[in-house]
Amino acid sequence: LKKRINWVIGFSLFKSKEGLWELPEIVKTYSMKPFLFEPESTILSMLRNDLQSMRMLDIGVGAGRTTSSFAPLALEYVGVDSSKAMIRICRQKYPRYRFEVADAKCMELFKDESFDFVLFSFNGIDCATHEERLKILGEVHRITRNKGLFFFSTHNLNSTWKLYLPKLQRDPLSFVHEPLRIVLMRLVNSGVWQELRTRKSKYLIFNDGAHMFNLKMYYVTPHEQVRQLTDAGFINIKIYSNSDGREIRRHSREIETDNWLYYLCNAVH
Numbered sequence: 001l002k003k004r005i006n007w008v009i010g011f012s013l014f015k016s017k018e019g020l021w022e023l024p025e026i027v028k029t030y031s032m033k034p035f036l037f038e039p040e041s042t043i044l045s046m047l048r049n050d051l052q053s054m055r056m057l058d059i060g061v062g063a064g065r066t067t068s069s070f071a072p073l074a075l076e077y078v079g080v081d082s083s084k085a086m087i088r089i090c091r092q093k094y095p096r097y098r099f100e101v102a103d104a105k106c107m108e109l110f111k112d113e114s115f116d117f118v119l120f121s122f123n124g125i126d127c128a129t130h131e132e133r134l135k136i137l138g139e140v141h142r143i144t145r146n147k148g149l150f151f152f153s154t155h156n157l158n159s160t161w162k163l164y165l166p167k168l169q170r171d172p173l174s175f176v177h178e179p180l181r182i183v184l185m186r187l188v189n190s191g192v193w194q195e196l197r198t199r200k201s202k203y204l205i206f207n208d209g210a211h212m213f214n215l216k217m218y219y220v221t222p223h224e225q226v227r228q229l230t231d232a233g234f235i236n237i238k239i240y241s242n243s244d245g246r247e248i249r250r251h252s253r254e255i256e257t258d259n260w261l262y263y264l265c266n267a268v269h
């Protein structure tokens with residue numbers, strides 16, 4: 001209960017989406033025991049032997065969930081985040097590595113083609129507006145060397161039908177929470193409801209209930225995501241399922257069912 005009250009107080013104080021990531025409760029939530037999502041483990045296994053010669057940038061590093069898995073293997077590792085509070089925690093937890101406060105839209109502190117591998121995990125890119133997202137893709141392209149890798153995750157617009165199904169669990173409270181969540185989702189998204197229902201858009205920014213309905217998220221169809229990457233100068237685009245970390249194809253079931261997907265691609269200059 002104390003945690004819930006803290007959250008509500010915290011949320012009522014912050015004014016912008018940027019403010020959310022500075023909240024102590026949010027920083028604490030992301031200071032979880034390090035773990036990797038399945039596609040991140042897939043990529044780590046793939047790069048395990050190459051990382052020793054790679055300069056890696058971890059964008060939106062948060063409280064460093066991915067640091068202990070990647071940093072010790074990389075030739076050079078830098079973590080950046082637009083949240084000062086997140087970077088403070090990273091510096092405390094991992095004093096051996098470099099962490100900087102930087103916004104992915106404008107990473108002036110890095111020269112062109114500075115990195116061999118750029119990671120933007122756990123849908124951090126989805127906090128941006130459409131214009132900001134295109135800027136981020138442009139910036140990532142600029143700082144990634146020719147043939148360097150970009151790996152990131154983003155919400156899947158094809159799977160939004162699942163958000164409106166109650167996720168009933170053994171916990172009897174879920175029988176109260178879930179109908180309430182669905183009603184709230186309908187109410188807070190009244191402006192985009194028609195688009196959400198018809199699923200005709202290529203991308204949509206809406207409130208999916210994350211962080212107690214305090215954050216709007218960008219959802220994109222895989223087709224549109226591939227187009228955005230191609231326009232930004234990336235090739236060899238591969239998609240990975242978040243359910244089991246496998247590479248998937250355009251007609252795989254996961255393209256319709258995974259709430260978010262990981263993308264791997266190469267920058268070309």
Ligand SMILES: C[S@@+](CC[C@H](N)C(=O)[O-])C[C@H]1O[C@@H](n2cnc3c(N)ncnc32)[C@H](O)[C@@H]1O
Pocket residue numbers: 021030059060061062063064065066080081082083086102103104105121122123124125127128
């Ligand atoms: C969902 S959290 C993920 C944190 C971490 N990567 C993890 O997996 O635990 C998203 C992070 O992205 C950061 N972020 C959001 N927009 C950003 C931007 N434009 N530039 C840099 N960081 C950003 C937030 O501050 C937050 O720490």
